[in-house]
Amino acid sequence: MATNQSLKNHLANKNGQAPSTQGATMKGLLASPSVIKRFEEVLGKRATQFTASILSLYNSEKMLQKSEPMSVISSAMIAATLDLPVDKNLGYAWIVPYGGKAQFQLGYKGYIQLALRTGQYRYINVTPIHEGELIKWNPLTEDIDIDFEQRKSEVVIGYAAYFELLNGFRKTVYWTKEAVEKHRKKFSKSDFGWKNDWDAMAMKTVLKNLLSKWGILSVEMQKAVIEENDPSDEREMKDITPEDDDNTIDYDLPEEQPAEDKKEKSSSKKGKKDSAQEAMDMSFD
Incomplete structure (x- = not known):
């Protein structure tokens, strides 16, 4: 690096x-x-x-x-x-x-700090959800209802992350604890951080997913993601979203291209991909 x-x-x-x-x-x-x-x-x-x-x-x-x-x-x-x-x-x-x-x-606090430095975020947070606190969660509309007064125990059942930009754009994700654990087993290089502070690593995983997919990333945040996901790693780079677990849907649609440009662009797509975006599409926590 x-x-x-x-x-x-x-x-x-x-x-x-x-x-x-x-x-x-x-x-x-x-x-x-x-x-x-x-x-x-x-x-x-x-x-x-x-x-x-x-x-x-x-x-x-x-x-x-x-x-x-x-x-x-x-x-x-x-x-x-x-x-x-x-x-x-x-x-x-x-x-x-x-x-x-x-x-x-x-760490998750590092992601929050780098996000705040962009000056584009009105609110940003990630928190564990305990048993009894989650009233409802609609993954399609992203409506989430949490009542922290209804906590039944100290058992954590999931993690919610949220941000709102100054322009009004907002995004919410919720992962069950099982989804985070599945992600950890599939992508984690080392259990060192997870053994020391499982909740902190889980919140970092969920927040990273939220920001890398929908957030505004400063140059230094892109650098941090790239440095964290060392490109010299021999393993295959994969998307960080657990299959059917985080209940999120990506609505990115391809833009219509002029007919004369389609052939040239389709051939170039196969061998090249922007390194910063590639790094943000993977996670080796």
Whole structure:
């Protein structure tokens, strides 16, 4: 990824080759002039505090300590470029171990933060729905009736996400807990985040589905989705919507094209697809 490459460039030695980080400690890497310089370029005076939070996170997570230290720093750099903290207790961004390396993941609060920065959202939220709270849900009209005073227990039965733009456009989705679990089993690379905070990961999944399909995505949000869905992953890229589970319907209709353009466009569609949109149509949480 671009962020990783730029960081490697800063670590290059006089011969133009990146020095080996094998055996290097996280504390040592974070204290290296090249790494410090890169974070200072992105965060300015806040670089020291941010790198301290990386070290604190690394020291507190045994699973993360099994990952290559440089991959942890590279993942944290993505969060830094998005101006999001990596403190797991805040829920904006996570660094997740997977296959011996760390990977950046955007939390549901991170999605909300990046959405608000566009200045286009009047309201945006996602919440768990407990037993007794859901009165009715119409997936066609998206009418949802929730009465939080009717909660019968602390058992979560689903998750609802909603946004309204300044221009009045609004959208609601509701996923059952079973739909989220089906999605997790099918697409999740690692159970790390789910084991630490299942509800937070579930809300992130539902909100990501809502925003990637119908929301206004800033350039930085598109970048975050692309970075989160590393294109170097060998698995097939698939749509994030669980089959027949989230009860949503996509009404995108093809535009009528002039007859002379149809043949040329149909042939070009087979081999090309915009990378940002492709990334938003998949999810490897």
